[in-house]
Amino acid sequence: MAAAKGAEDVDISTLSLEDPEVSVRFSVKFDSTFGQRVILSGPAERLGNYDPSKAVALDYEHPSRWCQTVKFRLPLALAAPAGDCAAAATDFAEDGNGTVLEYKFAIVDDRDGGSTTWELGAARTLALAPGAAAESPTLPIAPLVVAQAEFRSASDLPRDVFCSSAFTDVVFRREPADRVSAAVRSARDASAVAAAMVAGHGAMAVRFVVFAPRVVAGDTVCVAGDHAALGGGTVAAAVPLDDTELPYWTGTVALPPGTTDFAYHFVIRRPASGGGGDVERVVSEAPYSRRFSLLEGDVAAVRGVGGGHTAIVSPPSDLSFVYPRPWKGSGVAVPVFSLRSPSGCGVGEFVDLEAMVDLCVASGWQMLQLLPVNDTTAYGDYRDSYPYSAVSSFALHPQYIHLPSVAQLQGDLAAEYEAEAARLNALPEIDYVDVMAVKMRFLCRLYASEKEEVLQSRAFLDWFGANQGWAVPYALFRFLAHINGSCEFDGWGARAAMTPAEMEALAAPDTFHFDHIGLALFTQFHLHRQLQAASAYASRHSVVFKGDLPIGVNRYCADTWQHPELFRLRMQAGAPPDFFSTAGQNWLFPTYDWTAMAADGYGWWRTRLGHMATYFHAYRIDHILGFFRIWEIPHSFLTGMAGRFRPVHGIPKAELEALGLWDMDRYTRPYVREGFLYDAFGGRGGEVKDRFFVHLFHDRLGFRPEFDTERKLAAALRPEEAGADGAFIKDVRKELVKLLNNVVLLADVEEEGVYHPRFGLERTSSFAELPSEEWKGALRRLYHDYFFVRQEALWRSSGLAKLPVIQAASKMMVCGEDLGMIPACVPDVLDETSIMGLRVQRMPEGDIEFGTPAKYPYATVCTTSSHDTSTLRAWWEEQDHSAKARYWSGIMRRSDAPPPTATGALVRAVVEDHLVSPSMWTVLPLQDWLGMDEALRRPVATEEQINDPGDPHHIWRFRLHLSVRALLEKKALTAQWAGMSTKAGRGPPY
Template identity: 25%
Template sequence: MIDYRNFLSSFSRKQWERIGLQRRSGVVAPLFSLYSQYSAGIGELTDLIFLIDWCKACGMSIIQLLPMNDVGFDFRPYDAQSTFALEPMYLSLRGLKAVKMSAFKAKLDKLSEKFPAGGERVDYGIKQAKLELLWGVFGNHRDLTDSGGVKDFNRYLEENKFWLEDYALFKVIKEKNNQSAWEAWEDKLKYRDQKALELFEQDNSERISFHKWLQWQLYEQFRVIKKYAQGRQVFIMGDLPFLVSRDSADVWAKQDYFKLNLSSGAPPDMYFAHGQRWGMPVYNWPVIEKNDYDYLKEKLKYAQNFYDFFRIDHVVGIFRVWTIPLDEPQETGGLNGTFDPADESVWEEHGRKILTVMVENTTMLPCAEDLGVIPPCSNKVLYELGIPGIEVQRWSKDWGRTYNFKAPGDYRINSVATVSTHDSSSLCAWWQFEAGTIDEQLFKRKCKKWGVNFEELKNELFDLKQSTHNRLRWKESVQNPDVLLEKLKLPRDKAGEFINLYLESHGEKGKFLNYLKPQAKQKACLSEPARIAMEKACLSDLIRMAMEKASNTASIFSIQLLQDWISIDCLNECDLWEFRINFPGTVSPKNWSLVMPLSLEDMLALPMNTIIKNINSKAERI
């Protein structure tokens, strides 16, 4: 029996007392990926009722959503136009409060016909179509709203003045400027001249009220969902993006809270050779602190209307964030950046101070996404504060020594164990295309750095027939680092980076099979045709065993992507490489648009639900 009682003496003890110390299992599910027979073109808030029921049937008690914030028309959930406002396209048109939809039935039927639920990708044209229909509904809302609705709406306006006024104004100014970024607006509006804003409000009061009304409707629907989840003893985890879009109501309204001369990102790593540049501005923490962290407190206050947990996206950025000058050429990605704060000695106190404010000002239990290049102070502070981090199975290894996968009992107790993330491939795709490989661009950059001929080495070291999607797979003949050194023609003291890449990836499939089931290691030594046939036949078993391993870890929570759960028995003929939520560092219609291959109603009837429940039961997560 694992002892989690230390959480009750941590800084987050009140949150733990509310959640309890029970081991729990859950699912990560983007709402845009879900659909039911009632959905109009995209997953809607009321569809979460089906997901809650499915979780209950499978012995799960946590639903982790991706960010639910308004994304404008860019449809990137981690680059939202507001860290407060919810996304209007998730509204259920059949569940609007204090509105009679009978007069709009024909239009609603036509909308559902034009944007049918399902398909491989979301048709984001649904957003504009929904907004147009909702505008028509709003035009009649004074006749269709009872006195209780008016009272509730007015109360909502009063309670959310901190952000709602600026947000609604921002949305309408964008509409009047053909959705152009606020930095392209005329100076009086860009720099918030009070008289100019008042005049604009007078001229556009009805449209401004419409956006406030939308947020109220979203609030009311989401509150109903949370109440239903509570009745089913299922918790909801919200994902609060660490940053907000440069073109957002937050940045426009509080420009001094951001360093607008910098772009956020991440330094290079084994998966992103050029690092990452996200584009969102970084926070000006001294100014935010001077205002008693009002921006941070209000965000948490609003989010706890909907969530029991909240995911702290990119928590390492709270200690220090990678910044790239705005004028740095785009092609350099995140290579030429620096950390902010620059002084490493202040990182620990900087992060502790902000995280303490967050814990003090919410009833939600925080869970931290602590991936990437992690400063040593991060684990220390998270443990002190009782905040779970994240352990990703494929990256949880004995780094720098054996490179074996970490034993389940060695996972941090204050963590969420997961097999994949929304920014990674699914477990199936990782196994098929990435396990045992290295990033081609990263290897190429190392070759350039050390004056080695990349094209020549590429043919000598890697099995190019088995290398796909810019991942290079080692030849079987490269059996150890000595063979690698011979091909590199570099002395060992100058080949350290190459040796590390080799040790991190070579033989990874065999190590993973041995981790899942020691006697399975021999399968990695089969001939290539036999191995491929075995993998196809046994992929479902491999997924199931990987999920069992994640569930059996010491981590207090085990939360898996919906794609990985349903892959236990529902692989069908989907393209495994494309069956993912996001390809980081790319701009593509394939990002943030994945739709599940079956409806929520079909999910509720899956025979594999019994398998999932057994996994959770055996791991004592029910």
């Protein structure tokens, strides 16, 4: 092997604590083959700054073991009272608590020109001073550190998930006051090092680090071994580790000279119930299942430490406690707006979430999943009820504010509010427009009476200081939309675009219109306090708040107004034709300009997720496939049929011609024959032909220029204005839109001479009536290649460019809605980026009818239904008898006849089947939990569905038919729910 680049021979015997240097012997296990070598690099000059050509090369010392010793110069301040630390600045990162070395290993393969493959997972950290950062094995200063490791060739998604705030701050939270402090931990480490020094030449201090996230308060992780220093096999004498750096447990043990090999394992113990200092084992790994061993080079290095010092050896810090079974949790999904409370005002409010947390605790659920809660007030009508069309990715929706918590209502104002709240609460569904009118009316009055005190308070000023980057543009957007009568900022004249300085001046407190700005800020401040209080309440009760990250934003919103350069405003995001909609979906959101977003490291996304983490411990990425490729629809279309994926490798005209496909006019022009119109409209076919078409040749027709786009047709055909002929006009519009999309190829709207296969082209009459079987065969092969082969590498790189940044932007647990037409690269990318997938039984992966919960992967969230589907009860009643029979026998493994209706017993059986699945989380809509109680659930199953994605004009107004407090009183039901989760092994830590 070649000499190590950057390595230095170290005369360890000459080192002293007065000489601020430390030698680190890196030892990594990797089963290499001839032609492979291992390198080490990191963001330090000594380690090559992650440049493989400047990295440290490791030597092959032993089968499967690569080693190298590197000398680092510590900051002088760590070893002497004063000194110039500049020399060490390139070697270490100062984290405020200590000196941390960051690094990763990589494999260089000389067989293919020196390609470099970095190990998976986060960068490793080695802390070489007391008080180190989290997840770092903390090592007191020593002249030699032996850092053992195993090359990470596979991702460790469960580890990353358990490192998220959902677990560290909620499910397995330990109060800071009950944890070992950094000072105590450092003193213990120093004591162990001192004991090793006293033991004599060749002794060492072994630093154990184990990842053990599932430890309840009061329990302690210990290391036990067959060596006397590790208890000699007695659990009571095992060495307790410190929980300073949760979810990692650390501890240093002095071992006498001559120790080179011993067996050990980890155990979790707690004080015995009888007291008296006794302990009991709670859960243990297999006894002596781990092995500590030193190579000859390690032994020589340890023995080489002289001058009254000792070496510190750190076994692999990737070690994870081996539990007897994987942890699993359960939860409930419910939109905030659907909650019902006697103290509310016609809609669910943030303060109602505390009662939902209580319901979770009583029902044995560890997660409360919500829909988006951002402000969507763009148009001032029922369109604003759509929670996925935000006018700000940061601002919260005013409908969720609890007015009595803003300020105490007095006298006539209180009576007026109570009357309005009682009226709105009596409605079976949400009247969105009425609720918003009432809440804004009272907010204006509360603002007038409270603004002086609130806007000058320290709490408000602190909030404003942390949020003004988005809050000022948002407040101005609301104000300008109000005075212009529209949120469509294209028509705001000089205010259509503003610089930050102009925004600051326009929002100044001394302007005559400031109360419009102040009201928006006042409202957001109180919404923040109410949601934050609910989130803190959930954390204290070990319930994870899971939010929802919409894939898009409203075309006219504060984000697109403030940062137009980040969006493709002439394009629209949507979905191709699918289970939900045969015409596809057009969400009307602009697509993202990912190139512009990448220029500053996706700063908008990082800021957005950092803000979201203020309230949530986990989140669902809506339509995560959009981070790989988005279905992009040109502005002239209203449906999703004429979309194409972006990014995408289009098909050049030369490639088509090489396949014998030369007639671009035939492939791209809407294929309309005169007979189509008479088939569709009978005797009125001639009327439709004369108004909308021109004759081309034979019986072929072409659309008139004034009707040749979907938007033009929509403008010309308004059923609501057609009186008695409205139904016919509606049918005409629907049929003509289908004919506009009756093509087999789409010309790219931005790149001339490039084409895309029309999605589902074989189902069109244009394809069916192609005159050549050769053309049909070529198009079939091209279609398969385009959608399932040629894009995979592009989409993989697209996902990997964005998702690691998204995942690392916060400590929240990340789940992805990976449903629909899933590229083959998606599962691997989600695994590599530690993002959990979603499983919905009626929308399975592959060519099968139903998903089988028993076969779901562990790193998934499984559910019976979602806000975009019918509930479990309604779905069952939609199925014909044969489908029910296949499900009942094939999935539920039952030999009797399936129930014709969704009885409570059937719902319970299906829920239990999901609970016992291997998925880490089973999170079901509240309607499906309620479905097993025939006396409590709604009489009509179809009334339980939240959204109809096939209806672009759907109004989101679903509301629970009983209050959360009323549910809490159903103790037999909540006990039943809790028992079902416990029986399925969901909830218990061990």
